Amino acid sequence: MHPLRPYQSRRNFLRTALGSTVAVVALGSAATPAMAGAAPTGSGGGLPDEVLRERLRAISDAGMPGVFAEVRDGRATWRGASGVADVETGRPVRPDFQHRVGSITKTFVATALLQLVAERRLSLDAPVGRYLPELVPAGVTVRMLLNQTGGINDYDHVLFGTLEGIEKYQHTTIKPAELVRIGLAEPPVGAPGEHHYYANTNYILAGLLLERITKRPAAVELTRRILRPLGLHGSYFPGTSPRIEGPHSAAYLPWDDATLRDFSVYNMSWAWTAGELVSTTADLNRFFRALLGGQLLRPTELAEMRRTVPADPANPDGGRYGLGLISASLPGIPVWGHDGVVLGSETMSLHSADGRRQVSVALNASHYWAPGLPDPIGAALFDFLLTALGGTAPAPTAANRAQGGRTDALRFTPAPGASAFAR
Numbered sequence: 001m002h003p004l005r006p007y008q009s010r011r012n013f014l015r016t017a018l019g020s021t022v023a024v025v026a027l028g029s030a031a032t033p034a035m036a037g038a039a040p041t042g043s044g045g046g047l048p049d050e051v052l053r054e055r056l057r058a059i060s061d062a063g064m065p066g067v068f069a070e071v072r073d074g075r076a077t078w079r080g081a082s083g084v085a086d087v088e089t090g091r092p093v094r095p096d097f098q099h100r101v102g103s104i105t106k107t108f109v110a111t112a113l114l115q116l117v118a119e120r121r122l123s124l125d126a127p128v129g130r131y132l133p134e135l136v137p138a139g140v141t142v143r144m145l146l147n148q149t150g151g152i153n154d155y156d157h158v159l160f161g162t163l164e165g166i167e168k169y170q171h172t173t174i175k176p177a178e179l180v181r182i183g184l185a186e187p188p189v190g191a192p193g194e195h196h197y198y199a200n201t202n203y204i205l206a207g208l209l210l211e212r213i214t215k216r217p218a219a220v221e222l223t224r225r226i227l228r229p230l231g232l233h234g235s236y237f238p239g240t241s242p243r244i245e246g247p248h249s250a251a252y253l254p255w256d257d258a259t260l261r262d263f264s265v266y267n268m269s270w271a272w273t274a275g276e277l278v279s280t281t282a283d284l285n286r287f288f289r290a291l292l293g294g295q296l297l298r299p300t301e302l303a304e305m306r307r308t309v310p311a312d313p314a315n316p317d318g319g320r321y322g323l324g325l326i327s328a329s330l331p332g333i334p335v336w337g338h339d340g341v342v343l344g345s346e347t348m349s350l351h352s353a354d355g356r357r358q359v360s361v362a363l364n365a366s367h368y369w370a371p372g373l374p375d376p377i378g379a380a381l382f383d384f385l386l387t388a389l390g391g392t393a394p395a396p397t398a399a400n401r402a403q404g405g406r407t408d409a410l411r412f413t414p415a416p417g418a419s420a421f422a423r
Contacts, residue, residue: 046076048387055384057082059363062376065260066093066249069361070281071388072289079282085249085364087260098234098246098278099362100268101347102340105277106203109218110146110324111291112210112225114301121213124304124323128205131212135180136205139192145202145209146323147309153186154199155179159270163256166263166343173240173269179204195313196321200274203324207273218273230290234280242267244278251344252365260365263344275342281360284349288337292355306336330382333391341366350385359388 052071059067060083068081079095116122124143128136137152144150159165159174159182183201190197207218214221219237227235234246242265252260268276279287290296297305308320308327319328327336337350346367349360361384367377 047071047073047078049078051387052078052080052384053082055380055387056080058380059083059377059384062380064363064365064367064377065252066364067361068093068095068097068281069359069384069388070095070285072285072356072358073390074356083364087250087252093249093364094247096234096247096280096282097362098244098248098280099347099364100244100251100275100340100342100345101277101279101284101349101362102271102275102342102345103200103203104279104284104338104340104347104349105271105273105275106206106324107291107338108222108226108277108287108324109203109206109210109273110305111296112222113142113146113206114297114305114323115225116210116213117304118298118301122209128209131209132205135177135184135208137184137188137192141192142209143304143323144192145206147196147307147321148198148202149194149196149309150192150202151188151190151194151197152199152201152205153183153189153197155183155186155201155204156270158182158186160343166253169270170263170266171242173267175269176204176208176272179270179272180208196309196311198311198321200271203274204272210273219276226287226296230283230286230295232279232283232287235283235287236278237276238268238278239276240267240269249364251342253344254366254368261344266343268342271342275340281347281349281362284347284360285351285358288349288351288360289355289358292336292351292353330386330389330391333386333389335389348381348385350389352389357389359385361385361388 056067056069064083065087066081066083066085069079071078081093081095083093085091085093085097113122117124122131122142124146125141127138128140128142128145129138137150140150140152159169180201183199183204189199210218210221216224219239222237226232236245238244244264248264250262251264251266253263255261291302294302305323305325306327308322310316311319311321311326319326324338325336326338327334329335334353335350336353337348339349340347344364344366346363346365347360351358361381
């Protein structure tokens with residue numbers, strides 16, 4: 001198997017299952033002397049500062065080059081960082097970095113469309129063909145786009161099935177209509193409404209729907225409706241610009257020669273409304289608190305967003321997908337939010353149902369591991385998330401970091417063919 005060819009599985013919040021032994025070794029060997037000496041930083045009254053620092057450092061100790069996070073509990077806020085932003089220079093990671101947050105973009109897009117529902121300009125159960133007659137297969141409704149049950153296949157495994165594809169599209173602009181064409185040319189993964197299948201094509205169509213109804217570019221409308229009213233000054237849609245505007249980390253992808261390649265410079269037109277957003281952990285927490293607290297949607301539309309379907313049809317008691325919103329359960333802790341994976345950048349944003357207890361965490365390398373092998377990064381990440389959300393995790397010893405079984409609570413496997421380069 002090619003070192004970066006996706007295994008056919010995903011995990012809610014705790015990373016897509018990709019890679020091979022080569023990829024795992026690449027991350028494990030990334031801990032250069034400069035990186036190993038990068039001490040975690042953290043601050044925040046009312047939250048367990050020393051414990052959060054320790055848990056965050058365990059993630060970089062396990063092989064992740066750099067990690068940063070913000071945790072909120074009511075009015076108390078903790079921010080921390082551990083590891084390095086650049087494995088060559090040892091430049092440290094900072095908690096306020098901008099970061100590509102990938103598929104967390106979907107929650108923003110779904111929110112804007114639900115606002116249109118509240119304005120009676122859109123109907124969730126209307127066929128998408130009413131609004132985009134030239135594009136969408138018959139029988140697919142707006143709701144099916146947003147909860148990804150329309151049977152539509154993905155395009156990203158076509159673009160990024162090889163290393164050459166990853167390099168090819170680094171400086172290439174791809175129009176949304178072309179992404180849709182590629183996705184719809186792939187065989188359907190089921191009948192409309194049959195089951196959930198995670199496909200970015202759904203949210204490219206959702207972006208085109210947003211533009212068709214509002215008659216404005218999607219980025220303009222999302223900024224007008226969400227970013228600007230909430231004061232999310234660290235968040236923006238880069239369009240075809242390949243560079244992140246503010247201070248940021250490298251974005252490392254384990255390569256086939258067991259090295260790390262930096263893809264922080266990348267034209268994100270291929271992800272568009274499925275995963276283009278640049279944000280910060282603070283902005284993500286502010287957004288989800290406003291969303292779950294009822295500031296962005298009326299109770300009726302928020303309830304629709306929370307109506308979920310099994311993310312894995314074979315595991316109905318596992319993670320569930322709503323309208324651009326994921327629900328899952330850590331041990332004894334129900335959470336809502338979304339995760340995002342794009343080339344070299346991973347993000348998780350998890351929240352209590354009312355948005356008072358929150359954690360958003362960003363990692364600066366794609367975390368690949370082969371199923372059946374130990375997953376020390378995933379285990380350490382799980383410890384941090386559980387601690388941040390008020391759970392009880394054991395001390396991050398070498399023994400519990402070396403096993404990956406504790407991440408099973410958030411793992412699910414979709415239908416074959418799912419790509420994992422963008423989540």
